[in-house]
Amino acid sequence: QKEVEQNSGPLSVPEGAIASLNCTYSDRVSQSFFWYRQYSGKSPELIMSIYSNGDKEDGRFTAQLNKASQYVSLLIRDSQPSDSATYLCAVNSQVTGGSYIPTFGRGTSLIVHP
Amino acid sequence: EAGVTQFPSHSVIEKGQTVTLRCDPISGHDNLYWYRRVMGKEIKFLLHFVKESKQDESGMPNNRFLAERTGGTYSTLKVQPAELEDSGVYFCASSQETLWGREKLFFGSGTQLSVL
Numbered sequence: 001q002k003e004v005e006q007n008s009g010p011l012s013v014p015e016g017a018i019a020s021l022n023c024t025y026s027d028r029v030s031q032s033f034f035w036y037r038q039y040s041g042k043s044p045e046l047i048m049s050i051y052s053n054g055d056k057e058d059g060r061f062t063a064q065l066n067k068a069s070q071y072v073s074l075l076i077r078d079s080q081p082s083d084s085a086t087y088l089c090a091v092n093s094q095v096t097g098g099s100y101i102p103t104f105g106r107g108t109s110l111i112v113h114p
Numbered sequence: 115e116a117g118v119t120q121f122p123s124h125s126v127i128e129k130g131q132t133v134t135l136r137c138d139p140i141s142g143h144d145n146l147y148w149y150r151r152v153m154g155k156e157i158k159f160l161l162h163f164v165k166e167s168k169q170d171e172s173g174m175p176n177n178r179f180l181a182e183r184t185g186g187t188y189s190t191l192k193v194q195p196a197e198l199e200d201s202g203v204y205f206c207a208s209s210q211e212t213l214w215g216r217e218k219l220f221f222g223s224g225t226q227l228s229v230l
Contacts (some may be wrong), residue, residue: 004156031214031215031216032214032215032216032217034218034219036219036221042223043205043221043222043223043224044157044205044219044221045221046218046219046220049216049218051214051216088157090219092215092216092217093215094215095170095172096170097169097170099162099164099169099170100215100217101147101159101162101170102147102159102217102219103159104149104156104157104158104159105156106155106156107156107157
């Protein structure tokens, strides 16, 4: 059973601070990693994808991947109250038959307070 | 471009009744996934279609759940008979076919199912 682990939080940070969200995964051969954001009562939406070791930056968001440690993180710089949401880590793992199935973590609830 | 649409948005039924959920993926997306989120738990995979074929249904809880995707377009998920533990939010997601598993999912707004 492939697993994706996240601290459920809540993670509370002041406005303007850096929020750091972490995720570990069990499938050593996974190649594709994603962060989705889910506002309360809404559907998840993709905010970042990363496929290679290292950092990937997009605006205020930076995804970090370390395949040796089986660890993915998301940094949000200059956090805003509008960033308050649940952040879901997803890992695409290959299954029998060759297709890929995204496995999700439980999500980390982020609260950015003014 | 229309997104993934699901209906109904909410369904309240009694134990033993039947419910059918529908999902219309983004046009051109061959991959269609069903997921379920029970309160406080992770979004759990149910099954995966590629066009009209069930590629993986290892996440389906039991034979009370039946999914179809006729013609490779919209999909339905039927629960018959419904049990209390089937309550949760059922999400549908679709994606284009990509190489090396880089599929990015586009989610529908979900169906909140409550079984009383």
